[in-house]
Amino acid sequence: MNDRSMHAASVRVFTDLSAWEPLVTETAAASNLASNTTSTDEASSALKRTPLYNLHLARGAKTAPFAGYDMPIQYPDGVLKEHLHTRAAAGLFDVSHMGQAWLRLKDESLTGDAAHKALAAALETLAPAEFQKLKPGGVRYSVFLNEDGGILDDFMTTRPTDNDGSLFLVVNAACKDDDFALLNEKLGDVARLEIAEDRALIALQGPKAAGIVDRLFPGAAAQKFMTMTVGAYEGDDVYVSRCGYTGEDGFELSVPAARAESLANTLLDDSDVALIGLGARDSLRLEAGLCLYGHDLDETTSPIEGNIGFAIGKRRRTEGGFPGADRIQKELAEGPARLRVGVKPEGRAPAREGVKIVDAAGTEIGVITSGGFGPSAEGPVAMGYVDGAKAEDGAEIGLLVRGKTIPARIVPMPFVPHTYYRG
Amino acid sequence: MTKKFTKEHEWLLIEGDVATIGITPHAAEQLGDVVFVELPEVGASFDKDGDMAVVESVKAASDVYAPVSGEVVEANSAITDEPGKVNEDPAGAAWFVKLKLTNTSELDGLMDEQQYKEYLETL
Numbered sequence: 001m002n003d004r005s006m007h008a009a010s011v012r013v014f015t016d017l018s019a020w021e022p023l024v025t026e027t028a029a030a031s032n033l034a035s036n037t038t039s040t041d042e043a044s045s046a047l048k049r050t051p052l053y054n055l056h057l058a059r060g061a062k063t064a065p066f067a068g069y070d071m072p073i074q075y076p077d078g079v080l081k082e083h084l085h086t087r088a089a090a091g092l093f094d095v096s097h098m099g100q101a102w103l104r105l106k107d108e109s110l111t112g113d114a115a116h117k118a119l120a121a122a123l124e125t126l127a128p129a130e131f132q133k134l135k136p137g138g139v140r141y142s143v144f145l146n147e148d149g150g151i152l153d154d155f156m157t158t159r160p161t162d163n164d165g166s167l168f169l170v171v172n173a174a175c176k177d178d179d180f181a182l183l184n185e186k187l188g189d190v191a192r193l194e195i196a197e198d199r200a201l202i203a204l205q206g207p208k209a210a211g212i213v214d215r216l217f218p219g220a221a222a223q224k225f226m227t228m229t230v231g232a233y234e235g236d237d238v239y240v241s242r243c244g245y246t247g248e249d250g251f252e253l254s255v256p257a258a259r260a261e262s263l264a265n266t267l268l269d270d271s272d273v274a275l276i277g278l279g280a281r282d283s284l285r286l287e288a289g290l291c292l293y294g295h296d297l298d299e300t301t302s303p304i305e306g307n308i309g310f311a312i313g314k315r316r317r318t319e320g321g322f323p324g325a326d327r328i329q330k331e332l333a334e335g336p337a338r339l340r341v342g343v344k345p346e347g348r349a350p351a352r353e354g355v356k357i358v359d360a361a362g363t364e365i366g367v368i369t370s371g372g373f374g375p376s377a378e379g380p381v382a383m384g385y386v387d388g389a390k391a392e393d394g395a396e397i398g399l400l401v402r403g404k405t406i407p408a409r410i411v412p413m414p415f416v417p418h419t420y421y422r423g
Numbered sequence: 424m425t426k427k428f429t430k431e432h433e434w435l436l437i438e439g440d441v442a443t444i445g446i447t448p449h450a451a452e453q454l455g456d457v458v459f460v461e462l463p464e465v466g467a468s469f470d471k472d473g474d475m476a477v478v479e480s481v482k483a484a485s486d487v488y489a490p491v492s493g494e495v496v497e498a499n500s501a502i503t504d505e506p507g508k509v510n511e512d513p514a515g516a517a518w519f520v521k522l523k524l525t526n527t528s529e530l531d532g533l534m535d536e537q538q539y540k541e542y543l544e545t546l
Contacts, residue, residue, distance in 0.1 A: 373458035
């Protein structure tokens, strides 16, 4: 399948694969929706490849540019089957495009908890989680903030089990260069950033994932959600984290690039495991109510507006000490001007990114930031921002799709229950 | 009965002055899993290239243009009820609409099956 064929196809948005490109700026968003003339052929020469690229091609992937990488969007089964397979068995995702890095305390005179606290305190100047409270093996979700309290990226931080004074970060592909520059600039005096370019990242998600991962990394099945252990594969360290981006129980495996294809093939030997592309990854995370940076979160949205208050530690809500704390504390006290909510359209028509939201009186109150068809929800699902005062579960709203107003409701998320393993 | 094709990957089966219209297997394949179809009402009229129907896959929403001018005499509710049929049998049971042609000379500009095959090869 060749990307050029998309240009000539019948329909305005027939270069649909471009819709998977993360939208770094609003301008990019507008041009993506309006135009289908971007030549992916021209762009492909500059695209990076993950260590699993050849495996994707050998397994029949359709690829497209995503965050500067030529990434698998779907395999021959297609998005719908891949999505349902993940919820029924186990899906394998190549997420090696994401940024992985170690942050290490420069002051080697500190050890143990003291070393952890010193490094965690430094990271707390950029992000509002309580990293100091992380236990060995603990994983935390948080966000880098700008001075206005807007989100620069969302990311995961792990305190390793046996390496105090180090934190392991996983950040979004599209933001990684900026994130790493920020860390170097702001924390360079106290910490050293080691970008783990030699590591791939493989996610295995779904109800069968734990049993499969446990056979390779004994003990993994007993690991709780948001914890990491270190396993061995062909003699190399693999960071086994129980987390993911589908709402399902599952793992992310950080593996040396040279071992990635072998590990992926070993996992794929299990008949319950199928390769899943970024297409199904998007519908899975949407049903799970999880944000996609650049769409549902950006530099203008605060974590309170984004309804990810869990990214802010309890102590830090009162203490502050992170960029934009004034705005965020004000929003905590008075409520945000807008809020990210779940949206369930009535009927079958999906409401996609950019669709305007109106209240019962027809007044515009917000916009859809992610939306589509939820294969497990068996219907359209969406999320978007509405005026804080209108963000009430159950509220009747309208969605302006192709000149018509589709009735919808504000609903709690997730659309499909999370099945995280909490022990 | 003749079959014609457009560069926009629609097929037309012409019987007298009525054309049954659908999208080609190539279009269905490119769209991916179809999850929503919106068809015009019977009686609606379209000029050539007017927005006639909407088909949405898991990936994106797409407009289907009227390949020729005409009035809708029948719309296939089977595909609005079960959009997945568009992937199963795009060239047959999953036709979209039947149009009563208002300008049969517009058919002259369309491709026959062989020309469409050759066109696909150029993509």
